[in-house]
Amino acid sequence: MAHKGFFNAFQDVWMLAGVRTPMVDYCGALGHISPTDLGIKVARETLARHGVNPADIGSVITGNMAPGDFDQFVLPRHIGLYAGVPQDVPAIMAQRICGTGFELFRQAGEQIEAGVCDAALVVGTESMTRNPIAAFDHRSGFKLGAPVGFKDFMWEALKDPAAGVNMIQTAENLARQYGISRQEVDQFASDSFAKAVAAQEAGFFDEEIVPVVSEIFELDGYRPRGIKLQGKATSVEHDTHPRLSPVEVLAKLKPVYEGGVQTGGNSSALVDAAAACIVTSGDYAKAQGKKPAARVVAAAAVGVPPEIMGIGPAPAIRLLLERTGLRLDDIGCFEINEAQGAQTLAVGRELGLDLARLNVNGGAIALGHPLAATGVRLTLTLARELRRRSLRWGISSACVGGGQGIALLIENPDAA
Numbered sequence: 001m002a003h004k005g006f007f008n009a010f011q012d013v014w015m016l017a018g019v020r021t022p023m024v025d026y027c028g029a030l031g032h033i034s035p036t037d038l039g040i041k042v043a044r045e046t047l048a049r050h051g052v053n054p055a056d057i058g059s060v061i062t063g064n065m066a067p068g069d070f071d072q073f074v075l076p077r078h079i080g081l082y083a084g085v086p087q088d089v090p091a092i093m094a095q096r097i098c099g100t101g102f103e104l105f106r107q108a109g110e111q112i113e114a115g116v117c118d119a120a121l122v123v124g125t126e127s128m129t130r131n132p133i134a135a136f137d138h139r140s141g142f143k144l145g146a147p148v149g150f151k152d153f154m155w156e157a158l159k160d161p162a163a164g165v166n167m168i169q170t171a172e173n174l175a176r177q178y179g180i181s182r183q184e185v186d187q188f189a190s191d192s193f194a195k196a197v198a199a200q201e202a203g204f205f206d207e208e209i210v211p212v213v214s215e216i217f218e219l220d221g222y223r224p225r226g227i228k229l230q231g232k233a234t235s236v237e238h239d240t241h242p243r244l245s246p247v248e249v250l251a252k253l254k255p256v257y258e259g260g261v262q263t264g265g266n267s268s269a270l271v272d273a274a275a276a277c278i279v280t281s282g283d284y285a286k287a288q289g290k291k292p293a294a295r296v297v298a299a300a301a302v303g304v305p306p307e308i309m310g311i312g313p314a315p316a317i318r319l320l321l322e323r324t325g326l327r328l329d330d331i332g333c334f335e336i337n338e339a340q341g342a343q344t345l346a347v348g349r350e351l352g353l354d355l356a357r358l359n360v361n362g363g364a365i366a367l368g369h370p371l372a373a374t375g376v377r378l379t380l381t382l383a384r385e386l387r388r389r390s391l392r393w394g395i396s397s398a399c400v401g402g403g404q405g406i407a408l409l410i411e412n413p414d415a416a
């Protein structure tokens, strides 16, 4: 039976190129920078580095989950304007929580195939640090003795009130359902750290990272804005979370929930980061003489039960394969977001995935998960890895809180 959900096949949609900031542990060197400025930084850099004229961009598609400043409403617009995109080009914010970055490609693909634009700027940006401490009940004042409602937005947002669980508990549900042990989750996490450290030492990420420095973003006729690093730092260049984490060390960490398998060491790290890509039609790429990084072949998005939201990538990937006629074995590399170790292992088990082809440069447990930036980062890394290994097909995917999964199929043009 055909799986239900969204499926888009794209005939002639290409990822030209992209860049990202380093992914820095929250409350670290990027913690005081608004997601808008991180987004402007990667947008400007990807256009400049890959020689794309901002005047050619016909659509700005951005993602950001946590409001990181009071100007968050205008984040998409400001990223476009301060990146030099013409004033008459519209900008939008898309939201599919942890799947947002993939959704940006899906929307760009739809727009390009529909002839709405030839080139779209997609930008996912997230400051986990600047999640607000928020209250929703105080507009009309504080009654004497009534509870004061300020709460940590990040902690609260990681709960799904419908299912009455938070995201870690959804992974615990999957661990029970698929018989996944703490030992297996720690081993998976330890491997993720080892792969990320190896990739870092080999310089694999250097090409996709743009160092964050103090700078001013000018915009003719409007107020300048910018980034000012704090303290003595002059440049922030590396992902900060990867460190060798032997399984014996991880085994000593306290589980988030008594008797559970998830700990601070085998769950996705909380980091600040942004990532941007340019997505275009084939005609545009050809006319500009650009060699694209990947073809964006298809996208799938599905719903799953909220209490096991982490299984989402499994039906999303199944739908992609079913509709494109590819087999799991045809896919050379997978980048599946490691929201929680048990969650990714459950997806692997459900699909019968060869773990040797999964997250070969480490995943979010080691590198971090900046929610709306994740899908852009994973797809960019995947495109580069397919090229490096001369593999043809790759799938990037993530689970989504509330119970969804989203997946993108990309193709290495050199191996087509």
Ligand SMILES: CC(C)(COP(=O)(O)OP(=O)(O)OC[C@H]1O[C@@H](n2cnc3c(N)ncnc32)[C@H](O)[C@@H]1OP(=O)(O)O)[C@@H](O)C(=O)NCCC(=O)NCCS
Binding pocket: 098, 158, 167, 168, 193, 245, 249, 250, 253, 256, 262, 263, 264, 265, 266, 267, 268, 269, 270, 339, 340, 369, 399, 400, 401
């Ligand atoms: C799991 C989670 C709650 C842990 O948060 P936390 O308690 O602030 O985590 P910490 O980074 O402080 O780690 C807890 C402890 O483990 C230690 N630790 C973490 N990673 C480690 C590693 N790789 N090696 C050794 N120790 C490690 C920390 O040093 C800390 O030790 P301490 O308590 O002695 O200070 C949080 O990371 C989380 O919610 N992650 C998932 C986010 C998520 O679900 N996103 C959305 C997906 S849908």
